[in-house]
Every structure is written in structure tokens, then in C-alpha cells.
Amino acid sequence: MGTRILLWLLTAVIVLAAYFLVTRVKFARKVLTYGVFAFFVLMSLLPILWLLYSSFKPLSEILMNQLALPHHWTLQNYAGAWKLGRLGIYFINSIIYTTVTTVAVVVFGLMASYAFAKIPNKWTPFLHSSFIIGILITLQAVLIPLFFMEKSFMLTNTRLGVILPYIGISLPLSIYLGTEFIKAIPDSIIESAKIDGAGPLRIFFSIILPMSAPVAITIAIMTTLSIWNEFMFIFILTTDTVVKSLPIGIYSFSGPQTTEFGMQYAALMIGLLPMMIFYFIFHKRITEGVAAGSVKG
Secondary structure, three states, rough: HHHHHHHHHHHHHHHHHHHHHHHHHHHHHHHHHHHHHHHHHHHHHHHHHHHHOOOOOHHHHHHHOOOOOOOOOOOHHHHHHHHOOHHHHHHHHHHHHHHHHHHHHHHHHHHHHHHHHOOOOOOHHHHHHHHHHOOOOOHHHHHHHHHHHHHOOOOOOOOHHHHHHHHHHHHEEEEEEEHHHHHOOOOHHHHHHOOOOOHHHHHHHHHHHHHHHHHHHHHHHHHHHHHHHOOOHHHHHHHOOOHHHHHHHHHHHHHOOOHHHHHHHHHHHHHHHHHHHHHHHHHHHHHHHHHHHHHOO
16 A cells, blocks of 8 residues: 555656656746847847947047947037938938839739739730749849940939839839739639729729738838848949939948048938838838738738
């Protein structure tokens, strides 16, 4: 009898010990997982925080200690960067290029996607493949031919000469995502609209575009981020100050103003701040759009 009780007690101890060990392992795993996430978040945020407070430091304090917090906060770096780097006109141009390109890519890309997905003909596979192959072509491969083409059509140093290539390089991925998404829209909805007398444009703007909101948000996010930060095309295709964009203005501080570290940091913050505001305002829509637009249907 005593032996049986002892075995039961030993079994109970082993079970409790195993349960305790398993729960501790899970707890340790959670701690390790969240610790790794926290480390990478910290590594991402620290450079931004350092750039932010350094942009308010006088040059003398930056030269003395680049990591220390500013003793005397100043806005002179921003005023100097805005004036010396001509960031005002560059900022306006970036807004124009980003807004016009994003709207055009979303509308034209989804229009083409609707045609490829729901209005097929014998040319559809060829035309669709012609667009999609643009995803595989590197930007460096088309820069020189594009420059000579724009020069032939007298589009160099014009805003139109910047916007058209931006739309062209953004459309392939837009059409790919849009086509895969619109394929999942039931044909019965479109057929019902046709029976009611709706034409292709009416169907697109009244049915396809609203139903494609998730992928449209994804396309808009990707286009906005890529065009706002684009440097190579604008650097090659423009020489006139009035048509350059913000990345060119920031790049100008790597030349004669190399030692003006405070102005460099301020210029970088001016370029970074709109995208940070964009994220904080639309972060829920960004998350929903990427999640919904990344899967078919």
C-alpha cells in the first residue's frame, strides 16, 4: 500500500515537473521571440531618433560629440537647409510627381487589369506578358535609351518627362497585382451590370474599382514610397533646378556643404517626415491593404 502511494506521489511530481518545465520553455520561447523583435525594432528606431535630435544640434556640438543630446536646440539647420538646398521647389515637385504618378498608376493599372482579367481576346496573353516582363527589367538597363528618347521628343527638363517614365516603371507590378485580384471577382456581377446596360467604363468605375480597393491601396502605397524616394531617374533625366525632386536636394548636401552636418540631418528629416506622417495617418489602411492585396481575391 505504501509503495503504491509512493508511486502515485512520484508520478504526480514527475507530471508537475514536466508541466512546469513545458510552461517555462514556452515562457522562455516567448521572451526570446519578443526580445528578438524588440531588438530589431530598437535597431530601426534608434537611427531615426538620432537623426531627429541631431538635426536640432548646432554644428559645434555635433563636432564635439555626435551621439550626445543637444545642449542648445536650434532651428537654424532647417532654415539653412531649406534655403541653401532650395528644398522648397524640390518638395513641391516631389509632391506633384508622387501624387500624379500614384493616381495614374492606380487608375490605369486597374483599367488594364480589368481588361486582361475580364475582357480576354487572342492578344491578351501577349499584351499581358509584355507588361509583366517589365518587372524583370532593371532600371539601369533602360536609363540611356530613355534619355535619348526623351531628348528626341524634347521632354528633358520637363515635369511631363519625369512623370511618364515614373508611370511606365510602376505599371508592370500594378497590372500584375491588379489582374490576379480582379480575376477572383465573380463574373456574374459583371454580367448583371451588362444586362442592365452598363458599359465597360461604367462597370469599371462603379463595380471593379470599389471592389478592388484592397489591391488599389497596396498599389498606391508601393507607388508612393518608390516615387517619393526615387533618385536615379530624376538625377539622369533632369538638369534644371525647377524640375528636380527632394532626393536631389538632399543629395546636394554631399557636395560643397559636406561639412554642414546639421543641415544634412535637417534635410534628411525634411525628406523623411512626410513618409512618417503618411504612415502614422494611414498605418491601419497600410496594414489592411498589404494583407488583403498580397493574396489573390
